[in-house]
Each structure stands twice: as C-alpha cells, then as structure tokens.
Amino acid sequence: MxxxxxxxxxxxxxxxxxxxxxxxxxxxxxxxxxxxxxxxxxxxxxxxxxxxxxxxxxxxxxxxxxxxxxxxxxxxNNIKTLYFEANNYPKKLKHCIDGPILLFQSGNIDLENQHIISIVGTRKITNSGIAFCENLIEALAVYNPIIVSGFAYGTDITAHKAAIKNQLQTIGCLAHGLNTIYPKVHKKYMVDVEKNGGFLTDFWSSDKFDRNNFLKRNRVIAGLSEATIVIESAEKGGSLVTADIANSYNRDVFAVPGRTTDSQSVGCNNLIKHQKAHLLNTPLDVPYLLNWQLEEKTPPTIQKQLFVELDSDEKIIYNYLKDSNKEQLDTIAINCNLPVFKVSSLLLNMELKGVVRPLPGKLFEVV
CATH class of the missing domain: 1.10.150.20 (5' to 3' exonuclease, C-terminal subdomain)
Structure with a gap:
C-alpha cells in the first residue's frame, strides 16, 4: 500500500x-x-x-x-496500518462484515498464531474472578495463545497482566486513538504490553473520547478471536455486548458461572442459561471445546526423569492415576484433595511433560 x-x-x-x-x-x-x-x-x-x-x-x-x-x-509515531484487503490484516477479522477498513497498530503484534482468545468482563472484578482469570491464563500458557482484551479496569487489565506474567502475547484494543491512553493509570503497563504484543484501534488521533467508542471497539475484540471468554459480568455490561457480537460472528463464547446471589455473576449465568455461551468450569474446557492440540512430544528421555520434574502436587496426581487407571477431572480433584482449577492447571503441565494424556469424556490416564 x-x-x-x-x-x-x-x-x-x-x-x-x-x-x-x-x-x-x-x-x-x-x-x-x-x-x-x-x-x-x-x-x-x-x-x-x-x-x-x-x-x-x-x-x-x-x-x-x-x-x-x-x-x-x-x-x-511509527504506527503500522492494517488495511482490510492487505495480507497483514487480521485473518479472523477479515470475515466480519463490520470489521474496520483500516486498523492502527503499535507494538510488536504477530497475528500468525492461530490460538487467539478474548477475555472480557466487569470492571468491578472480584477476588474470585481475578484468581480464575489468572489461573485460566496460566493453565492455557502451554498452548501459547494470544490474549486479547480492552485494557480497561478490572477484568481487562487482569488478563493483560497475567498474559505478560506467563510470557504470552497480549493485544489491547482501544476505544480511542494511539495518541492517548485510557484509563491514565494504566499507562505504566504500556511498555510491557508493547513488548509482548501491542495495541490496535480504528480510531484516529483526532477522534473525540466518547462512551459509545467502547461499544464500537468491542467488535474488534470479538472479531480478532476464535473465542470470547466472559469472566464475570453484572446483568448489563459491555462484556455482554462483546459476547453477543462474538455470537453474531459464529465464534465460540465461554462464561464462568457463579452463585445466583452474586451480582457480578448474573450476566455470565444468563449467557449460559440462554445457551449463548459454553459453561466454563475449568481451564481445560477451553482447549477441549476448541480442539486445541499440543505439539508432538518425545517423552522417552523425559520419562526417565519424571519424578525429578514433578512437584509435590503433581506427584500426588500421578500416583493416584497410576493406581486408578482412568479418571475424570472432578474425581481426581476430590480424591487428591486439591481444588479443581489447580488440578486442571497441573494436568496441563503434566501433559506437556509427557506424564499424562487426555482421553475422550474428559478422562485422564498415566502415559
């Protein structure tokens, strides 16, 4: 161009x-x-x-x-432009009828990765929501996904920080031009985001800051990704708009369920109830339903050093599966006296090490 x-x-x-x-x-x-x-x-x-x-x-x-x-x-400002007819334009966004004709990019974004997920949710995220989001990204790190979010308060910045912590690429989709940043308090994270990914927007430097920009921005968040994950949401909120857009693009949507009495779980529970989202119970649900595959491993040399590489909790799971043959995630968690979210993360790590393998029906066995 x-x-x-x-x-x-x-x-x-x-x-x-x-x-x-x-x-x-x-x-x-x-x-x-x-x-x-x-x-x-x-x-x-x-x-x-x-x-x-x-x-x-x-x-x-x-x-x-x-x-x-x-x-x-x-x-x-050395800004990169992505035109909708050019090869560098995000492939998944190309299929969206209302995708921007032109995007502006800063940072070091590499969109060749096929595993791209958006993580969104309330700005008033709870401690439980933060823990789930962090554990989710840590567990998925073995698949090397790109984490997309909106760089806003709460869920967004939690997802970006967790991606950086796990050395994953992350993309912040902005509702304004690249001449500013909102919220200003997040300016301290900009360098790390640009080192590990960057920012995308279709707004000009001269565009006025407007609340409606956030809703327009959400189509980019949904369109970039193969799936959108809603961590927490009240009955109404921007993350639910993003989920609706993702559904209109025929993309997968996941929602984390919560107690009916929790105000920040109402939106997620409604998405699940109305069959607009998969119920996300553990991090393993994402690669399982999206059919992600780990790269082929060569375990023979690793297996000789299994117990050197396993931590104490992994040893507990390994010994239990060795005696039990095949078991489901929830059963493993109960019998090993470990939280489900932690077991799912440990199983992913053990799968990467060539210690266990997943089977149909969400079963696991020792290799």
Missing part, C-alpha cells in the same frame, strides 16, 4: 455517514478508496443500498486535508 493509497483510505474513513460496511461495498464496486472518492455521485447511487444522504459529503475537500494530518501523526 502506497502513501497515496493510505491518504485516500483515510479520507474515505473520515466521511460522515459512511461506516465500514458501506465503505467496503463502495471499494469493492469501484476498486479502491481513491476510485470511490473520484467517482461521480450519480454512478455511486446505482449501487444497491447507497442513497443520497449516505454519500452527500463524499466529495468535500476537507476529507483529504484531514487525512494528510492523520498521516503525519502515523509517520511521526
């Missing part, structure tokens, strides 16, 4: 009444953003779904002037 191409794409993005769906329709018809902006209005009106109100501002010269200003900001 040349600099001139980018200016015209930015100019088209700046036209009022033309959103991403209409912009794509116009580009597909005319061949490029430049061709759209130079086409006669009378010809564009022949396109299905294009009316006079939609394109009445199309030929105003201010769009190119504003585009040149934004281009200067992009160049001065």
């Amino acid at each position: 040349t600099e001139q191409d980018l200016i015209y794409i930015l100019a088209l993005q700046n036209v009022p009444n033309i959103g991403d769906i209409i912009a794509k329709r116009l580009i597909n018809h005319c061949g490029s953003a430049e061709a759209v902006l130079k086409e006669k209005l009378s010809n564009l009106l022949k396109i299905d779904g294009i009316g006079k109100i939609t394109i009445k501002h199309l030929h105003e010269s201010s769009h190119l002037a504003e585009a040149e200003k934004e281009l200067r900001f992009i160049k001065e």
Whole structure:
C-alpha cells in the first residue's frame, strides 16, 4: 500500500455517514478508496443500498486535508496500518462484515498464531474472578495463545497482566486513538504490553473520547478471536455486548458461572442459561471445546526423569492415576484433595511433560 493509497483510505474513513460496511461495498464496486472518492455521485447511487444522504459529503475537500494530518501523526509515531484487503490484516477479522477498513497498530503484534482468545468482563472484578482469570491464563500458557482484551479496569487489565506474567502475547484494543491512553493509570503497563504484543484501534488521533467508542471497539475484540471468554459480568455490561457480537460472528463464547446471589455473576449465568455461551468450569474446557492440540512430544528421555520434574502436587496426581487407571477431572480433584482449577492447571503441565494424556469424556490416564 502506497502513501497515496493510505491518504485516500483515510479520507474515505473520515466521511460522515459512511461506516465500514458501506465503505467496503463502495471499494469493492469501484476498486479502491481513491476510485470511490473520484467517482461521480450519480454512478455511486446505482449501487444497491447507497442513497443520497449516505454519500452527500463524499466529495468535500476537507476529507483529504484531514487525512494528510492523520498521516503525519502515523509517520511521526511509527504506527503500522492494517488495511482490510492487505495480507497483514487480521485473518479472523477479515470475515466480519463490520470489521474496520483500516486498523492502527503499535507494538510488536504477530497475528500468525492461530490460538487467539478474548477475555472480557466487569470492571468491578472480584477476588474470585481475578484468581480464575489468572489461573485460566496460566493453565492455557502451554498452548501459547494470544490474549486479547480492552485494557480497561478490572477484568481487562487482569488478563493483560497475567498474559505478560506467563510470557504470552497480549493485544489491547482501544476505544480511542494511539495518541492517548485510557484509563491514565494504566499507562505504566504500556511498555510491557508493547513488548509482548501491542495495541490496535480504528480510531484516529483526532477522534473525540466518547462512551459509545467502547461499544464500537468491542467488535474488534470479538472479531480478532476464535473465542470470547466472559469472566464475570453484572446483568448489563459491555462484556455482554462483546459476547453477543462474538455470537453474531459464529465464534465460540465461554462464561464462568457463579452463585445466583452474586451480582457480578448474573450476566455470565444468563449467557449460559440462554445457551449463548459454553459453561466454563475449568481451564481445560477451553482447549477441549476448541480442539486445541499440543505439539508432538518425545517423552522417552523425559520419562526417565519424571519424578525429578514433578512437584509435590503433581506427584500426588500421578500416583493416584497410576493406581486408578482412568479418571475424570472432578474425581481426581476430590480424591487428591486439591481444588479443581489447580488440578486442571497441573494436568496441563503434566501433559506437556509427557506424564499424562487426555482421553475422550474428559478422562485422564498415566502415559
């Protein structure tokens, strides 16, 4: 994409009444953003779904002037641009009808990883929610997923920090331009996020900060990922909007259940009740339902050193399975007197070491 191409794409993005769906329709018809902006209005009106109100501002010269200003900001700040027809555009987002025609990126994002999940939830996350989120990401680390969230208070920043702690790539999807950060208190995490991933947004540096931006931002969070996980949510909230968007994209949605008396579990319980989300009971549910596979291992040399590598809890599980043959996760947890979430994490680690293997029906056995 040349600099001139980018200016015209930015100019088209700046036209009022033309959103991403209409912009794509116009580009597909005319061949490029430049061709759209130079086409006669009378010809564009022949396109299905294009009316006079939609394109009445199309030929105003201010769009190119504003585009040149934004281009200067992009160049001065080494921002990467991702155009929806280019190879570097997120593959999963390409399949979303309302995906942005242009994204702005900072950091070191590598979208070649096929395991991309979004983790969202309330800003008023409980201690239990924090623990579940941290344990979930720690347990999934062996699959090397990319963790996507919105860099907001509560669940979002918990997910980003846990990803960094486990040396996983993480992406913050912003509801504003890359010239600022919200909330300001999270500025201290920006360097670590950009080292371990980065930020994406479709908002310009000149866009005004608006609450509605967060809802628009949520389509990027849902669209980037193969699955969206809701950790906690009240009866209403932005994370439920993200879950609805993910469902509209035919993506998997997971929700962590909670007690009916817990205000921050109402949203998750409703998602499960209305069959809009898989019930997420343990971290193992994610790779199991998404059919993630660990890379092939060569266990013979490892098996000679099994007990050197196992910690005390892993030894308890190993010895129990050795005597019991095959058992389900919950049964293992009960008989080993360990929390279910911890057992699921330990089993993943033991699977990576070549000690145990999963079987259909959520059973596990010693290798």
